[in-house]
Amino acid sequence: MENLLILPHNSELDVTTYEKLGVKIFTPETITPNDYAKITIMLGWQLPLSEKILAAPHSDLKWIQTVSAGIDYLPLTELKGKKILVTNMSGVHATPISETVLLYALYFARDFPTVLANDNKHQWAQHSEFANIKTLNQLTWTIFGTGHIGAELARLLKAFHAKTIGVNRTGHTVPSFDKTYAQSDWQQAVAHTDVIVNIMPLTNETTHFFNDQFFQSLNNTYLFVNVGRGKSVQTSALIQALKDHKLQHAALDVFEEEPLPSTSPLWKLSNVLITPHYSAEMADLGNAWQAIFLPNLKAFVKTGNVIENQVNLSNGY
Incomplete structure (x- = not known):
């Protein structure tokens, strides 16, 4: 046939x-x-x-x-x-998505919001404005999803001498991760982390996995990144976490509703970086x-x- x-x-x-x-x-x-x-x-x-x-x-x-x-x-x-x-x-998308996540982290860690704001004003920034600037090796990363993309991101992070924690269904070990936890043990995985990255597939178990309970368990975590699936994050809970200083920053490439409506409060938050579901492009x-x-x-x-x-x-x- x-x-x-x-x-x-x-x-x-x-x-x-x-x-x-x-x-x-x-x-x-x-x-x-x-x-x-x-x-x-x-x-x-x-x-x-x-x-x-x-x-x-x-x-x-x-x-x-x-x-x-x-x-x-x-x-x-x-x-x-x-x-x-x-x-x-x-x-296929492991390399572009991993590199995009590094871009997000460097955007905040190297305080590019301040750099770009001064560029727009044609103003030379004072070094005192960068007192809180960071390097990637100072950050502990917890990556939810240790498949192709998560594993590649962890591999790249090792070049920066960063600590990497992985979360998957069973807690099985994966190369380039210093430690891995089962999905059910997520609270241990994020207890002392600086950057949380979501790369999990969307299933019944991961829909709204990042909800109010998740975000309220955090304590001024440096950065939350979502390059996984939009519906795994409860948008209202994320916005509240940013307002409550449970999170310092967020970098978001995927959303519950796409395109992200122009009326979304996320657009107005200065500590949020939004990209148009483009992290896999190359x-x-x-x-x-x-x-x-x-x-x-x-x-x-x-x-x-x-x-x-x-x-x-x-x-x-």
Whole structure:
């Protein structure tokens, strides 16, 4: 049976490589409703088109390769019921996200808010303004999520001689972490930390994990970073924690509601850095996708199975 693949808009992928494998290519511009039921493979999840393909009578869809690490936006129960394989891009975004987290930390540690404010005023800053400036090796980091991204961040932090604490489901050890804790022991993990980074996947257990109970347990923690999933953080609790000085700073790339509404109080807090869900972006992203997708595609064409990054639809990652 011929495999039919639909690619996302502007995917920047070498489609001739796929065609040589005997795979017929469709794009959102070339597909017609008559083709929906014939699609075997989907790269990316594109609404509303993907929902129409999945819902097509007698659909032949067998495999979805996402272009993200997270899969919480997929209809996981339906996909599991239909026994559709799902693979993600876990690992592709480890470098850009890790480097972005370092940027966030340096932004506050090197007091760039003051630097930029003086730049805007064309004013030479006095060294006395930087009395509280920090270096990364002075900070203890607790990273929630020790997968590809968390492990890469911890590895980079070791170059700065920073102390690293990891939090994962079981507390299992991971290279580059000085100590790891189980998710249920999070209070011990943050007891003496300076920087908290969320990189956890979104599941029932991690939705609003960072809630009022979490933030109120802190005591003037230096920095909270969210590059994981927006809904893992209860926004109202985070805002209150910043106002109550449970947190000194926050750097946020993902939010419960995106785009972040212009009316959100977060925009007005001077100790908050906001970026537009961009931490995973980098040039030549298509080549990075292909490094995972192409081996999987070759295996799927040959055997009907995939060899890398298959996710557990019950666990949600």
